[in-house]
Amino acid sequence: MDTSVARKTNVPDFATAYYLLEGLNEIGIDYLFCNFGTDHAPIIDEMAHRRKRGEAMPDVVRCPHENTAAHMAAGYALVTGRGQGVLVHVDVGTANTANGMHNIFRSRLPVLLMAGKAPYTVNDELVGSRDTYVHFVQEPFDQASLVRPYLKWEWTLPSGVVVKEALRRAYSIMQSEPRGPVYLMMQRETLTQHWNADEIRRYPADRFAATSGGGGDPKLVAALAEKLLTAENPILITGYAGRHAHASRAIDALSQFAGIAVYESNMTNNISHESPCFVGFSADRAVPEADVGLLVDVDVPWFPSDAQANEKSFWAHIDIDTLKPGSPMWTFPGSLRMQGDSGRILEQLLEELKAKATPRFKEAVAARLTRIKAMRDERIARAAKLATDQGKSGAINPHYLMAELGKLLDDEDMLFNEGVTNANAVLMQIPRRVPNTTVRAGGGGLGWSGGTALGAKLAAPDRLAVQICGDGGFYFGNPTSVFAVAQQYKLPILTIVMDNTGWNAVKQSTLRVFPEGEAKTANEFESQLAPKVHFTKVAEAFGAYAEEVGDPADVPAALARCVKEVRGGRATLLHVRVTKL
Numbered sequence: 311m312d313t314s315v316a317r318k319t320n321v322p323d324f325a326t327a328y329y330l331l332e333g334l335n336e337i338g339i340d341y342l343f344c345n346f347g348t349d350h351a352p353i354i355d356e357m358a359h360r361r362k363r364g365e366a367m368p369d370v371v372r373c374p375h376e377n378t379a380a381h382m383a384a385g386y387a388l389v390t391g392r393g394q395g396v397l398v399h400v401d402v403g404t405a406n407t408a409n410g411m412h413n414i415f416r417s418r419l420p421v422l423l424m425a426g427k428a429p430y431t432v433n434d435e436l437v438g439s440r441d442t443y444v445h446f447v448q449e450p451f452d453q454a455s456l457v458r459p460y461l462k463w464e465w466t467l468p469s470g471v472v473v474k475e476a477l478r479r480a481y482s483i484m485q486s487e488p489r490g491p492v493y494l495m496m497q498r499e500t501l502t503q504h505w506n507a508d509e510i511r512r513y514p515a516d517r518f519a520a521t522s523g524g525g526g527d528p529k530l531v532a533a534l535a536e537k538l539l540t541a542e543n544p545i546l547i548t549g550y551a552g553r554h555a556h557a558s559r560a561i562d563a564l565s566q567f568a569g570i571a572v573y574e575s576n577m578t579n580n581i582s583h584e585s586p587c588f589v590g591f592s593a594d595r596a597v598p599e600a601d602v603g604l605l606v607d608v609d610v611p612w613f614p615s616d617a618q619a620n621e622k623s624f625w626a627h628i629d630i631d632t633l634k635p636g637s638p639m640w641t642f643p644g645s646l647r648m649q650g651d652s653g654r655i656l657e658q659l660l661e662e663l664k665a666k667a668t669p670r671f672k673e674a675v676a677a678r679l680t681r682i683k684a685m686r687d688e689r690i691a692r693a694a695k696l697a698t699d700q701g702k703s704g705a706i707n708p709h710y711l712m713a714e715l716g717k718l719l720d721d722e723d724m725l726f727n728e729g730v731t732n733a734n735a736v737l738m739q740i741p742r743r744v745p746n747t748t749v750r751a752g753g754g755g756l757g758w759s760g761g762t763a764l765g766a767k768l769a770a771p772d773r774l775a776v777q778i779c780g781d782g783g784f785y786f787g788n789p790t791s792v793f794a795v796a797q798q799y800k801l802p803i804l805t806i807v808m809d810n811t812g813w814n815a816v817k818q819s820t821l822r823v824f825p826e827g828e829a830k831t832a833n834e835f836e837s838q839l840a841p842k843v844h845f846t847k848v849a850e851a852f853g854a855y856a857e858e859v860g861d862p863a864d865v866p867a868a869l870a871r872c873v874k875e876v877r878g879g880r881a882t883l884l885h886v887r888v889t890k891l
């Protein structure tokens with residue numbers, strides 16, 4: 311154990327909150343995305359104290375809504391790989407992060423969520439005792455239960471003497487693969503306790519490291535290579551391997567060497583979409599035909615209601631999270647499972663294949679690559695054809711819209727695709743050459759793209775961050791909070807709202823279950839939202855540049871003006887009236 315102290319000082323002692331801020335800085339938290347309340351009085355006072363003393367602590371980003379705070383941490387972690395702090399108010403603030411924690415947990419991103427707890431003393435026995443109405447009503451029996459399904463770890467800080475130890479443990483757990491949210495609760499009486507600097511131990515990263523995923527068992531790697539050597543129709547489906555650059559490279563290299571068609575299912579673009587083996591976003595048609603399949607870092611490789619794997623096929627499951635213990639049911643085939651760093655395991659597999667490749671294998675690969683190219687050409691032609699229909703006045707075709715947007719974006723620009731029923735238009739029409747530049751949520755909680763774009767912009771100020779959402783998603787994202795943060799912290803993001811006047815996903819779901827049902831007969835799907843809104847006014851209220859477009863002919867110029875504004879440093883919104891639901 312490292313017994314060195316925080317630092318030597320002639321000031322005898324400090325409050326726990328002082329060490330909390332120091333400890334956060336020491337574990338590498340750059341930012342605290344905050345929504346404050348009465349529970350944070352000790353922290354707010356120590357923030358001022360540390361600033362007065364010129365001492366380091368994380369930068370504070372105040373977010374008017376917790377949904378923004380949680381998703382900003384997600385966006386920052388997506389770009390940097392490092393979890394940040396989200397500091398919210400007791401049970402109620404925690405409840406407001408639940409949607410975000412769901413998305414972050416399902417996206418396997420790290421985040422340190424922190425909240426106060428109602429003070430436990432009532433009669434002013436200690437500094438920080440209850441002194442207002444809410445302290446009596448904000449103490450549920452189980453505060454953490456509000457977010458527990460999405461946590462890897464939780465604790466209530468019992469004493470300031472262990473504050474840095476608790477922070478280090480929280481950090482190690484959230485950063486270890488598979489990464490995810492951790493939750494630390496703290497009471498005011500604990501935060502105001504004083505401790506001598508000599509009593510507060512440090513827990514440095516070089517002695518308390520996080521765990522990463524390792525390589526695969528060589529025997530299993532060899533067994534899988536044997537299968538691939540004789541495979542006739544191998545496919546690879548991945549969802550989130552592309553979050554690591556070496557995994558992207560490994561998928562690209564392996565697929566080209568072994569003639570494997572690569573599909574992406576949600577989350578992110580894992581390899582360049584110009585890679586010769588990338589064939590699209592749904593493997594449903596390919597799954598029944600595949601004889602060997604690789605499921606690489608993927609949660610939903612296909613919809614079993616639409617596609618079934620051949621009984622004789624062989625499936626290898628290579629994932630940082632092979633068993634999906636966060637899901638009560640998960641029933642995709644895994645004839646062979648390797649848990650670990652998928653990029654590393656695929657590198658091993660490629661080495662093994664290179665060593666064993668026979669002339670017959672190479673011939674079969676060449677034939678497959680020709681077939682895969684034909685599939686790619688067909689897909690590209692289909693996408694181009696869809697974009698030629700511009701739509702009508704008040705009903706712009708999202709494919710055309712996205713194709714025009716794609717012409718204005720650089721390779722490194724980041725897209726946060728919350729397009730819901732129009733998400734495919736984003737995926738199909740916008741060229742993506744750099745992995746991990748079109749991101750979707752691993753979860754299903756709408757309202758994530760604005761906060762996530764802000765967090766990504768904070769982490770990568772030189773890249774453009776584009777939020778693409780439906781009208782429903784725009785409401786869910788607490789847009790006033792998003793644009794307030796964009797203004798206050800000078801984080802210009804581009805927001806494109808594809809307004810189809812409501813919840814098309816809800817309508818389509820009803821039609822899928824009841825194709826000829828009562829809802830269809832009545833033409834009432836409970837999906838229409840207010841038709842005459844002007845989302846531009848929301849953005850303008852916060853000084854953003856905003857435009858509305860309804861005529862297809864105006865799309866290229868409107869997009870060009872918006873991209874120019876946002877690149878010039880002003881948050882921008884384009885409200886597009888797309889094909890109605």
Ligand SMILES: Cc1ncc(C[n+]2csc(CCOP(=O)(O)OP(=O)(O)O)c2C)c(N)n1
Binds near residue numbers: 779
């Ligand atoms: C927080 C949250 N509430 C409700 C839902 C259920 N839901 C899924 S899609 C959808 C409609 C979204 O509307 P919009 O963003 O306009 O996209 P569209 O379906 O019109 O393409 C809803 C309400 C959800 N996923 N998340």
Ligand SMILES: [Mg+2]
Binds near residue numbers: 812
């Ligand atoms: Mg909609």
